[in-house]
Amino acid sequence: MEEKAPPSGEMPKPAPKGRGLWIGIAVVVIVVAVLLVAVFAGWLAPPTQPPPGPTEDEILKIGTVFPLTGGLAAFGPDGERAARLAVEEINEAGGVLGQPVELYTADSKTDAAAGRDAATALIQTSRVDAIVGAYGSGISASVLQVAIANEVVQVSPASTSPIFSNHSFDQDWFFRTAPSDALQGVVAAHYAYENRSFRQVAVIGINNPYGNGLATVFETTFESLGGTITKKLIIPEAQTDYTGTLTDLWDGPEPAPEAVYFVAYPDTGVQLMSDWWTNRAGWPTEWVFSEGLRDQTLYVDELVTRGIDVSTFEGSSPVSPSGAQYDAFVSRYMAEYPGDTPTLFASNAYDAVYMIALAAEKAGVAAGPEIKAQMLGISRPPGTTVVPGPAGWSAALNVTGDVDYEGASGSLNWDEFGDPTSSYEIWAMDQSNQIFQKEFFSEATVLGWL
Known part of the structure; x- marks a missing residue:
């Protein structure tokens, strides 16, 4: 019996349901497998980020x-x-x-x-x-x-x-x-009164916290020991002439000082001492300096270059490390x-x-x-x-x-104010006009004076 063809325009019948389902599953499995391989191979991994730098x-x-x-x-x-x-x-x-x-x-x-x-x-x-x-x-x-x-x-x-x-x-x-000048001023005053036996001393300090503070400590301590401060002068820094300042010390009604404690830096120190040297015959005195003037090149050598005799000069300072x-x-x-x-x-x-x-x-x-x-x-x-x-x-x-x-400059055991204690020295000039340590005051001695 002859089989008849389907009428023109009629859609072919779909494949059986079981066959289509298995084709779909196979496709999904292949896609998942490819994705897994890509992930593990690093194809789809995000780019590697460098570790964060320090904050x-x-x-x-x-x-x-x-x-x-x-x-x-x-x-x-x-x-x-x-x-x-x-x-x-x-x-x-x-x-x-x-x-x-x-x-x-x-x-x-x-x-x-x-x-x-x-x-x-x-x-x-x-x-x-x-x-x-x-x-x-x-x-x-x-x-x-x-x-x-x-x-x-x-x-x-x-x-x-x-x-x-x-x-x-x-x-x-x-x-x-x-260390604080609360210590240096005490040492300088004790040295001036006890070691040098000065009883009438003038004080000169530059007009800043360093000059004011150290000059005041020296003044207070020296007077507490029984000495007299003939005059305390606070002067501007780095002037071109200090003749007027020096005239105040010697030509006023106060007695002439046996010594002057001078608190300054080299620029002021060189000029003032040059002015004093020019008139030294009328202004005889001894000089004791602060550690701000303990500089061989810019202070001592400069004074020597100017023809000033530095042989009797002394100063106070924290002890050299x-x-x-x-x-x-x-x-x-x-x-x-x-x-x-x-x-x-x-x-x-x-x-x-x-x-x-x-x-x-x-x-x-x-x-x-x-x-x-x-x-x-x-x-x-x-x-x-x-x-x-x-x-x-x-x-x-x-x-x-x-x-x-324990540092290069000392033990540096800070007190409650962040201040270290220290031993102190008196520095002076040797025969070659070089700074050397003349006297030593231990930390225990210094603290005992406070």
């Missing part, structure tokens, strides 16, 4: 405000070099919080306004967590106002005015690695900067950097408030002794408990 609070940034120019330029450049050496050593031995420390420098120009502007730029532009500086108490005071407002720790290697030993003044943001840590610092410093012997306060600047770094490491974060909270604790017993230098810092990173920093 700002994981990188310690330190700024320096040093007198690279101006009246204290004898000290600033070596302080900056010492700070840089400390940062290099710390970074060589592992850094702080696992990251290299960053150092930013600025010039105070030995001027309070310039120092304030330098600190502002370091904080606002470089975003530093701590400032080492300044030299000169008046400059440090102007820097401190910026530091307080921005919650940045400040450590001065050379500002010695007693005004900083006051919680209401510094709000606990200020520390120093040089000594010992194993200081010797090691000098050795590393001179290897880094051949031909340059570190000046006064260079080791204090070096220690300031190490103490900030140690406080940040202990805090676990590079931020002002947290660093501030650790500062006193890392400076004094009890705790594992930590010393500066690459080996010392490497060891410090492995200490889990309390630490006690």
Whole structure:
């Protein structure tokens, strides 16, 4: 029987249901398999992202405000070099919080306004967590106002005015690695009264917190011992002539002084002493200077060049650093900067950097408030002794408990005000017009006078 074709235009019948279902399943399985292979092979994986970098609070940034120019330029450049050496050593031995420390420098120009502007730029532009500086108490005071407002720790290697030993003044943001003039003034007064037997002394101080503070401490202590201050004069800095000031001391109604205690920096000191030398026949006296004038090149040598006889000059100062840590610092410093012997306060600047770094490491974060909270604790017993230098810092990173920093400039056991104590010396001139230590007063002796 002949089979009939379907009518024209009629759709063919679909495949049986069972056959279509299996075709669909096969397609799905193939697609899933391809996708799985692609995922495991990494074809469709998102691009690999680099690990996140350190946050700002994981990188310690330190700024320096040093007198690279101006009246204290004898000290600033070596302080900056010492700070840089400390940062290099710390970074060589592992850094702080696992990251290299960053150092930013600025010039105070030995001027309070310039120092304030330098600190502002370091904080606002470089975003530093701590400032080492300044030299000169008046400059440090102007820097401190910026530091307080921005919650940045400040450590001065050379500002010695007693005004900083006051919680209401510094709000606990200020520390120093040089001792307060509350000690130096006492030592100088005792030396003048007891060792030199002076009974009538005049005082001259430059018109800034350093000059005012130290002159006042000397005056108060000398009078308490039974001496007489014939006159105290506070003078402007870096003038071209001080003849009028000196005339005031000798030509007024007061008795002529047996000695003058002079608190100044080299620029003022050289001019005043030159004016005195010109008229020395009418103004006979002995001179005792503060540590601000303890500079061989810019002060003593300059006076000698001008024909002034310096043989009888003396001065007071915190004792010159000594010992194993200081010797090691000098050795590393001179290897880094051949031909340059570190000046006064260079080791204090070096220690300031190490103490900030140690406080940040202990805090676990590079931020002002947290660093501030650790500062006193890392400076004094009890705790594992930590010393500066690459080996010392490497060891410090492995200490889990309390630490006690013993620095190149001394033990630096801070009191509640962030002030270290110190031994003191009287410096004088040898036969070659070189500064040497004439008298030594131990820390215990000094503290016994307070």
